[in-house]
Amino acid sequence: MKSGLVWLITASLTAAQPVADFRNIAAQVGLTQAFPNGGTSIKKYIIETTGSGIAFLDYDNDGYLDLFVVSGEGGSSRLYHNNGKGKFDDVTAGSGITVKGWGQGVCVGDFDNDGFTDILVTYWGQNALYRNIAGRRFEDVTARAHLTQPVARYNTGCAMLDYNRDGHLDLFIANYLQFDFATTPKPGANPFCYYRGTAVSCGPRGLPFASSLLYRNNGDGTFTDVSDSSGVSAPKQSYCLGVITGDFNRDGWPDIFVACDQTPSLLFINRKDGTFREEALLRGVALDQDGKALSGMGAAAADYDGDGWLDLFRTNFSDERETLYRNRGGGEFDDATAAAGLARNTRYVGWGCGFFDFDNDGWSDLMLVNGHVFPEVDRLKIDIHNAQRGIVYRNTGHGTFDDVSESAGFGILERHVSRGAAFGDFDNDGAIEIAINNQNEPPAFLKNFQRAPGNWVLLKLEGTRSNRSAIGAQVRLTAGDRTQIDEVRSGGSYLSQNDLRLHFGLAGATAIDSVEILWPSGKKQVERGLAVNRVIAIREKP
């Protein structure tokens, strides 16, 4: 009895203090619909393993983030309207969201500069570009925009970006591989169809490669396929999934990073003349520190160490580490995974991911969601499972992260077969929520019920000479003794879309000294003396 009491006292003294209280409130906010994505106990084909993404967007410009969830075969992608009172209403019926099939990724942006955010959904098959009609409904303009593909392609991650800085958003679409049901081998058919001795869906190894796509916006509602002339189709030895854009070498032009599965990841450096050159290997983001190509899935970018350069994070497979690439300046990277404290979680298959400042201390924290590709793994009785929990890392502010997953709330510890994750502030309270697309389940919706101590600001940028969504705008915010950077970007995470507004945690700063914006047009703009704890809209000055 006495020894038990001592144990209890000791345990209570040593228990980790909760750093956050993320809870899954999907049902409370109205997300009860499950989204099918292949088999739940057996998957015969690789197409069942990769979907799907999820997007935050404010499609009706009411100031509240709405939600778009991509579905696999057998269901419908759905649009949810945020009613501003903590609930989503399913408004899919009558919204014009009609395409069904093996939905993969989603990204948003105002491609026609009409002031309303449009949606691109990628598919195995044909992609769908939905034009937003005045925030009331969507119109499928894929064919009219010249985006119909001559054959079924396995389109995955996407991003809208103004790569030629002409004020119109172009489209980048990664492709995974060449797939069809008729010729793809069945589980166990060849050595690429086994996992730890168990027959599983084949690939990606052993299946033919595909190449990435770039469509230039002609400014008249149509696009031209410039994949070959721009150089993005040149790499033909990678299985590409997640896409993240950013000006990684800070030359004022957007670059593109693509996380690739079992093959080198890609970094397309913008050559400022309408073309890209793939330079991932020498720039240090193709492989891990051992020179091995990992199974890249999702990707995120942020200046995690506060040195003014965008760093990269990539999620990978089980028995691999996640990868954190630190930008050492000029867009050259070092693998900082182990040095930053991220080398321990090797049992998870990582997908959606994002840098976000959950405690508003001014340092970007990190979260990733997980889930295996082979449901058959549960039969193996090992410590790797099909449904997996999330991981949260808190940025210490000293170039390292602490794994706080087990003290960040039950929502993080729930096990799902997760894929896309989107980060955004759906109730405009300065705390970021996370929407997660779980295979064959309703999405998870994580809200932090522990009030973050720091101040914050949300910046909503609007281009005038630049594209209206301000995608590619670079922000340098100074508050107190900290300067932080970020960019407005379409796409990211795993085949998903985060809030287009930029969230900054400000710690104890009670005012923002300055916000410097480098617009995609090249114009620089400085706003000074801004207040904290609010959403601030900034329009590009003429």
Place this chain on the structure above:
Amino acid sequence: MRVIDFLTLALTAVTLSAQSDLLIEGLQQFEKGEYLAAEITLQKAGNDPRAHTFLALTRAALGHCPQAVADLEKQFNAPLNNDLSLLAGLGLARCRAAVSADAALPVLAQLRARFPDDADVLYESARVYMRAWNDVVYTMFQKAPSSFRVNQMSAEVFETQSNFKQAIAEYQNAIAKNPKAINLHFRLGRAVLMESHEPQALDQALQEFQAELALNPSDAAAEYQIAQVLVAQQKQAEARPHYEKAVALNPDFAEALIAVARIDLNAHHYPEAIARLERAVSLRPDSESAHYALMLAYRNAGRAADAKREQVELEKITKPPEGEFTNFLKKLDEKRQP
């Protein structure tokens, strides 16, 4: 049987005669697997050395090895015809293996030296080595069932089957029987790391590697594994001396050189890092890890041309093999790519 055009072999420099007709007929029967008929026909084919060789091969195929071995040996050692020599060598190896795997090993060693890329030679070698392995293991289990070596062998087999839980148990049994045997703690530590992804597994493995080092203080691999665990535990500073000790114990330990160089790189000590990595590359010219680290070291040191050169080397060794399957996939790719 291997893909050799037997008739071409037979007809080469054959003067037309009744005996050569018999040789051809015998070869046709041999090729069809009609060994009994082939034996009778080839016996009548006269003194042509090819007839003798194929008669011996036929007898070997029929299991009449005592009658075949002399001719097979003769043809195997004759330098005149490589194809016949190869066939004779394979037949000889099979005949010897019928007696014992050990007896076949010298012939297989010669075959591998003379025909290192031949699939039949490699297959026959693998088959005989496997049999030799089985024979020895069976004997060990029969003669010394309570030895720790039985547990060690069982553990190693479980490891190859990715059954790490059983491997751990067998290593532990082996250690219980012989606590001073070297290499058991090392293998146990590695099996622990393979079995579990729990952070506690790192501590357990670390203890095993330290135990190995206590038994064998000059074990560079154990030093290296200790450092690897410490790095995974975010104890980079503690890891460095272990990597350095591994290099001191084994100056040709390329992985340890690379690890020390990485720490140098992080500290911006480029000349030291580059020197280590250049040595690692010279030790392991096929190592992706060495070339990759050297490429980045040159890059970080501002030696762009050297970095580019290393990039080319790296791309060479990471290029997928141009095998039959790859070619097949390429063709598929060309067909399907829009």
